[in-house]
Amino acid sequence: xxxxxxxxxxxxxxxxxxxxxxxxxxxxxxxxxxxxxxxxxxxxxxxxxxxxxxxxxxxxxxxxxxxxxxxxxxxxxxxxxxxxxxxxxxxxxxxxxxxxxxxxxxxxxxxxxxxxxxxxxxxxxxxxxxxxxxxxxxxxxxxxxxxxxxxxxxxxxxxxxxxxxxxxxxxxxxxxxxxxxxxxxxxxxxxxxxxxxxxxxxxxxxxxxxxxxxxxxxxxxxxxxxxxxxxxxxxxxxxxxxxxxxxxxxxxxxxxx
Numbered sequence: 001x002x003x004x005x006x007x008x009x010x011x012x013x014x015x016x017x018x019x020x021x022x023x024x025x026x027x028x029x030x031x032x033x034x035x036x037x038x039x040x041x042x043x044x045x046x047x048x049x050x051x052x053x054x055x056x057x058x059x060x061x062x063x064x065x066x067x068x069x070x071x072x073x074x075x076x077x078x079x080x081x082x083x084x085x086x087x088x089x090x091x092x093x094x095x096x097x098x099x100x101x102x103x104x105x106x107x108x109x110x111x112x113x114x115x116x117x118x119x120x121x122x123x124x125x126x127x128x129x130x131x132x133x134x135x136x137x138x139x140x141x142x143x144x145x146x147x148x149x150x151x152x153x154x155x156x157x158x159x160x161x162x163x164x165x166x167x168x169x170x171x172x173x174x175x176x177x178x179x180x181x182x183x184x185x186x187x188x189x190x191x192x193x194x195x196x197x198x199x200x201x202x203x204x205x206x207x208x209x210x211x212x213x214x215x216x217x218x219x220x221x222x223x224x225x226x227x228x229x230x231x232x233x234x235x236x237x238x239x240x241x242x243x244x245x246x247x248x249x250x251x252x253x254x255x256x257x
Contacts, residue, residue, distance in 0.1 A: 003108060003222075004107065004108040004110070004111045004220060004221050004222055005107060005108055005221060005222050005223070005224045006105075006106075006107045006208075006211060006212060006215075006216040006221040006222065006223060006224040007104065007105060007106040007107050007172070007224055008103065008104070008105055008207070008208060008211055008224055009103065009104045010101055010102065010103045010104075010204065011101075011102050012098040012100065012101055012102075012189065013098065013099075013100045013102065014088060014096035014097060014098055014099065015088075015096065016072050016075070016088070016099070016100060017070070017071040017072050017075070017100065017102075017176060018072075019070055019072070021071075022070040022071040022072060023070075025071065025161065025163045025174050025176075026065050026066075026067045026070075026071075026163065027050055027053055027065065027067075027165075027167070028067040034047050034050075035047075038126075038127070041126075044124075044126075044168050044169045045167055045168060046128070046130055046167045046168070047167070048128075048129050048130045048131040048133075049122075049130050049131075049133060049166055049167040050167045052116075052133065052134075052135045052166040052167060053065055053163070053164060053165050053166055053167055054135070054140070054143075054163075054164050055161070055162055055163045055164065056143050056144055056147040056162045056164070056173075057162070058156060058159075060144045060147055060148055060151075062140045062143070062144065065163060071160060071161050071176055074160050074161060075100070075160045075176075075178065078157070078160055078178070079178070082157065082185070083185070084178075084180060084185060084186060084187065085186070085187075086099060086187065087099065087187060097187070097189065098179075098189040099178060099179075099187050099189075100160075100176060100177075100178060101176070101177055101178075101179055101192075101193075102174065102175070102176050103150070103174070103175040103176075103177075104172055104173070104174055104175075105146050105172060105173050105175065105211075106170055106171065106172030106173070107216070107219075107221045107224075108221065109169065109170045111219075111220055111221060112139075112170055112171040112172070113170075113171065114138075115136065115138040115139045115142050115171065115219065116135065116136055116138075116139040116166050116171040117133055117135075117136060117166075118136045118138070120133050120134070124169055135166060138219075139164070139166065139171060142215070142219050143162075143164045143173055145214070145215045145218065145219070146173060146175070146211075146215055147159070147162050147175070149210075149211060149214045149215050150162075150175055150177065153207070153210070154177055154179070154192065155180065155182065157180075158177045158178050158179070158180050159175065159176075159177045160176045160177055160178060161174070161175070161176045162174070162175045162176075179191070179192035179193060180192070208223055208224055209223060211223075212224075
């Protein structure tokens with residue numbers, strides 16, 4: 001089991017979830033957009049496995065991804081129903097606050113493929129046809145366990161979306177939630193994650209251990225490392241592509257000089 005690490009990454013945002021990011025998480029793309037994604041040399045989306053993606057909704061129910069509302073619309077509806085105001089929605093807001101936490105959960109590729117596809121062989125070659133691959137029950141149960149962990153730790157009502165992607169190289173899930181102070185019933189990053197970087201780092205380190213005990217150990221994954229410990233930095237696919245292109249341009253300029 002050595003090397004079969006859990007993955008948990010969290011980033012905060014003050015700008016909400018854009019339509020583009022929402023579409024990416026929901027795979028809410030047209031046929032033409034799918035073709036562009038599939039042909040993009042720097043992306044790893046597999047259209048033939050898109051049907052395997054799913055979401056977990058309230059009550060730990062597994063279903064196909066609902067694209068009728070964007071994540072931002074789901075958040076606005078969620079907050080309105082509970083009488084909670086988004087501090088960044090005020091027209092006179094001077095300083096934007098961190099109102100959304102976006103988590104990514106996953107693990108070692110070999111183990112995640114076992115959970116998602118069992119003994120089926122997935123061809124990760126770009127353009128490969130994996131339409132015969134079926135989703136295994138274990139990945140659904142793993143996702144439900146992660147969802148339950150987040151619901152117990154932060155409150156199920158605060159989970160805005162929970163999408164599981166099996167159409168990329170490594171199966172993983174995206175969980176978006178709002179940090180709400182349960183006593184004051186208002187969004188408060190400090191109340192949920194701590195006041196200051198040191199407190200936040202300590203909370204994330206503790207969260208890694210709690211996830212390992214509650215979920216990962218059951219599914220054959222070892223405790224992962226906090227990014228504060230490793231100094232690693234999560235980058236979205238788009239960020240990675242932009243930085244890679246920039247690096248190539250810089251190398252080309254150096255070569256020409």
